[in-house]
Amino acid sequence: MQSKKKNTETNDEIRQFKAMKQDEYKTSIKTTKVDIDGVKAALNSYDKKGVKRKSEDGNSSERKDWKKLKAEKKELKMKRKEKNLGSSERYELSIQAKKIWEELRQANCKKERQKELCKELISKVQGKLKSLIYAHDTVRVIETLLAKGGEEYRTLVFEELKDDLVNLSKIKYARFFVLKILRYGTRAQKDHVINSLKGQVVKLMKHKIASDVVELAYNDYANAKQRSMMVQEFFGPQFRLFHEEDIKCLDDALKKHPEMKEYILKDFRSALQPIIDKGVFTNTMVHTLLKDFLSSCSVGDRNGVIEALKESLVPIIHTRDGARVAMLCLWHGSNKDRKTILKSFRTHFVKIATEEHGHMVLLAAFDCVDDTQFMKKVVLSELMDELDKLVGSDYGLRILRYLVAPRSPTFFQPCVLAVLSQGDGNAASKKDTDIRQRELQAVVSIPILRMLLANLEHWAVNPNWTLFIGAAVKTLVGSERDTIFHKVAEMYSKPYFPGTEGHVLELAHTTKMVTYFIKCDKERHEAQQETFSSILLKKAEDELVGWTSCNRGCFLLANMLETEIPEIVSHIKKLVTPHKDKLAKQKFIGAEVLLKKI
Known part of the structure; x- marks a missing residue:
């Protein structure tokens, strides 16, 4: 009985749930119809041309007047500019100056x-330049006047603004005026800009905007005396x-004032640290200071700088x-630091290898990094994949020469x-x-030899390549x-x-390369390797x-004959001895030397 009662209650609940769902569905249908009816009514209120019909009371709906809105917006913009410039006079002046500038800046202006x-522009802005120099638009007017107005107008503008150069250097747009003076001004004007930086160099170098002015002045326009003056401030x-003319770098200051070494280095570090923290590394002056x-x-300070850089x-x-x-970071950094530095160069190795100064960093890495497996994986694999680009550059070729013949005076100057x-x-x-060098050479042997083999026909007669092939x-x-030995021997056959x-015998550089091959035969013979002399005898006997x-x-x-390899010596003597009389009649030195040897 109890079970029947429970089943009856369950069935009643199911019926109630179904009824509730049906009511919800009917309600949603009604709502949808209302929405559709509303949309239809809204569409019917417009005629075929898209203009809304008059309402029942006869009044048309209001439309926005876009021309009026634009005019109001333009007026607000003008008022805002006028407020920024400080007065309506300045605003009117900027409008007039820009109108002249629009024509003056054109390339086709005669x-x-x-x-x-x-002339018209200078008559309007003279005496009012300080009010125009700070805005992004009016400063361009002044820049164009400097570039196209000639020395006369340039001097007038400079004289009016020369006392505010340091402040102008810190302003986002005004600094371009200072940069223009450095580029187009007279020598006296450039010197005035550089001298105005005296006592402010450290502060300006920490400033994101002003540092560009210091960089251009130091790198392009300052003479040696002015550069040392700027560096001494650190x-x-x-x-x-009090600048000292005989001090050109930090080392000079430490030698002249050894008792102040601790204080000089402390001040130097405190001046340099904010620049390092901000990451302002693009300035040439910073590179000099860091070096x-x-x-x-x-050692402690050095490790701190290496960690930051x-x-x-x-x-x-x-x-x-x-x-x-x-290079200093690689030499004095730990093995972990070295790997971090080289990993940061990934995808840039070929570009670095083909740069005048960058390739020296890779040469330093080849000298000091002990983990040659790391060098193979990170550095050499990328370089060997782009051998064509290295060969096409004088500096890239130096990388290959250093790998083949490190520290060789044949390829590298004493400096x-x-x-x-x-x-x-x-x-x-x-x-x-020696072990490090041999391990690196083992990595690059096959790629370089294959490259030489592929181009041997041309490079073996090219004076720029014969010494490298020999090495x-x-x-x-x-x-x-x-295979290279066999191909060269065929050329002499x-x-x-x-x-x-x-004939290749007439080419001094190719013959010098072959002479180098022959002189190395004694070592190859002792190592039980095939010698070039034996190959040459077979090919050109x-x-x-x-x-x-x-x-x-x-x-x-x-x-x-000088190789002292028995089979080579006996073979040469056997060939040449019957021609002693002929050799004796020859007047060149080579014949005399050969006669003595046989």
Whole structure:
């Protein structure tokens, strides 16, 4: 009985739920009909042309007057500008000046008309320039007057504003006037701008806007004396007030005032730190300051600067001092710092390698980073994938030369080697230099040898490449090296007669390369490797006798005898001995040398 009662109650609940849902559905249908009816009514209130019909009382609905709204908006804008300029007079002056400027700035404006417009413009703005120099639009009027008005008007404008140059340098738009004076002004005007910065350089360098003015003045227009004056302001209050002409850098100041070293470095760090914190690394002056500081500061300060810079070096390595900063960070940073620095260069390695100053940073990295597997994965893989771009650049080619023949005086000038030697003996590099170099060469051997092999026909007769080919086949290892030997030997297998034009024996640079091949044969023979001399004997045996009538040919044969490889020596003597009389009649030095050897 109880179960039947429960079933009856459940059925009643189901019926009630269904009834409720049906009521909700009917209500939604009614609402939808109302909405549709409302839309139809709204559409019917418009005629076919889209104009709303009159209502039943005969009045048409109100429409917005857009012309009136635009006029009101324009009037509000004019009032706002007038308020910013301070008076209606200034506003009217700016309107008149811009009207003249619109014609003056046109490229097709003739010179005679330019003179008339400049004269009219200066008559209106003279004596009122300070009220116009701060706005983004009117400052352009003054800039155009400087650029097209000539020295006469430039002087008038400069004389009126010369006492406010430091303040103008800090204003977003007014600074462009100061930059224009530096670019177009007379030498006296440029000197006035630079001298007006005295005592303010440190403050201005910390200023995001004014730092551009200091950078242009320092980098492009200041002479050596003025540059040293600007740099000295970072050494402390004493140097800001009293400049010393014999001090050109931080090292000079420390040598002249050793008793003040601690205070100078402290002031230098406190002046430099805000610039580092703000990330203002694009200025050349900052690169110079960082280089001087890293070269002279304590280990603790140096580590602090490296920590701050290690992920931000890419923008600065395009300048000489910026590249030196990156090199100092690599030399004195920990292994972890070095990896962080090089990782930040990812996707930029080829560009860095082909830059005048940037490639030096990579040479320093090859010298100091012990983890050659890391170098292979991060640095060398990217460089080897873009070998064509490296070959097309003089600086990219230096990268390849350094990998093949590091610190070689054949390829690098003493001044370059002197800079690189500054990183020798750093605390973080533990691996033996020779081992590090061989491991790097093992990584690049196959890509470089394949590149040489693909271009050997042209490069073997190119004086810019023969020394590199000679160095590559000496230090790099791979089956491609033997293929290079065979191809070069084939070039020398062509018959030679006195006066033959175009033969490789007549090319001094190619013969010098082959001489280098032969001189390395003794080492290859001791290592039980195939020698170039043996390959040359196989390829050109029938033509070697003809070489005795050529000075360079005789020297090559003499070099083969100097290898002291028994089979090579005996073979050469067997070929040449029957021609002793012929050699004795020759007048060139090569014949005399060869006669002595046999």
